[in-house]
Amino acid sequence: EPEVTQTPSHQVTQMGQEVILRCVPISNHLYFYWYRQILGQKVEFLVSFYNNEISEKSEIFDDQFSVERPDGSNFTLKIRSTKLEDSAMYFCASSLAGLAYNEQFFGPGTRLTVL
Amino acid sequence: QQPVQSPQAVILREGEDAVINCSSSKALYSVHWYRQKHGEAPVFLMILLKGGEQKGHEKISASFNEKKQQSSLYLTASQLSYSGTYFCGIPPQGGSEKLVFGKGTKLTVNP
Numbered sequence: 001e002p003e004v005t006q007t008p009s010h011q012v013t014q015m016g017q018e019v020i021l022r023c024v025p026i027s028n029h030l031y032f033y034w035y036r037q038i039l040g041q042k043v044e045f046l047v048s049f050y051n052n053e054i055s056e057k058s059e060i061f062d063d064q065f066s067v068e069r070p071d072g073s074n075f076t077l078k079i080r081s082t083k084l085e086d087s088a089m090y091f092c093a094s095s096l097a098g099l100a101y102n103e104q105f106f107g108p109g110t111r112l113t114v115l
Numbered sequence: 116q117q118p119v120q121s122p123q124a125v126i127l128r129e130g131e132d133a134v135i136n137c138s139s140s141k142a143l144y145s146v147h148w149y150r151q152k153h154g155e156a157p158v159f160l161m162i163l164l165k166g167g168e169q170k171g172h173e174k175i176s177a178s179f180n181e182k183k184q185q186s187s188l189y190l191t192a193s194q195l196s197y198s199g200t201y202f203c204g205i206p207p208q209g210g211s212e213k214l215v216f217g218k219g220t221k222l223t224v225n226p
Contacts, residue, residue, distance in 0.1 A: 031212060042117075042219055043149075043157060043202060048212040055212045091156055099206055099214065100145065101164065103171075106156035 002026045004107035006092050012113045013082055021077045021110045023092030031095040032075045033104060034067065036060070036088040043091065049075065082114045116141065116207045120217035127193050127224045135220045137203030138185040146179055146186040147204040147214055150197075157202060161188070193224045 005024045034046040047057040066078045089111050093104040121136045145164045149157035161171025163179035176189045200221045204214030
C-alpha cells in the first residue's frame, strides 16, 4: 500500500541553525501539508501546498518557514533559524484531492530537537 | 475555531462501548476523525460531510449533526487495538485546505 515517507526520523540541531525536513508524498496525490505536534499536545496545521504554491498557512508559519517541491516527488519544509520552541514532531501529509471529500495520509514524522 | 472534544480521556474494558464527541462554535462543513497511537502518525478513520455522506472504516460509525455543530464517534465492542488518542479535525471554512484539530480524546482499552 502506498505511503508517505519522511526523512530523517530524528533531527537534532543547535538553535539558530537551518534544518530541512523531507517528505515523499504518495505519488498520485496533488495536495501536500505540513503539521507539527509538540509533545503531548494536539496536531497543529502549518501549511498546505497545491499546484506548486502555498494555498494556506497558519500563524505559526512565519518568515522562518518555507516549503518547496523541488522535483516531482519530494516536498520539503525548511526552517531557516531554529528556535527552542520549534522542537516538535513534524508530520507531512498528502491527499489525492481537496479536503472536501478526501482524507489526508500522514507520514511517520520527523522528531526535531532544538538545543 | 478549535473544535472541542469530550471526554478528554476514557478507560474501557475490552468489549465495552465508547462515544467521543467533537463540537464547534462555528458551522461545520465536514469532520475528519483520526486515531494516533503513541509515537506514531495519525491514521485516518472517517470523514463526515454535510448532507449525511460518510467515508471511512466499516467497523467505525459516526454521526454528524449540522444543527448542533457536533460530530460523535461510536466505538462499539472495543478491542485492545482501539487504544490511542482520537482527534477530530475540521476545516475552518468551506473550501479550506487545512484541518484544525481538537485536543484529542485518549482512549485506553484494558483486557
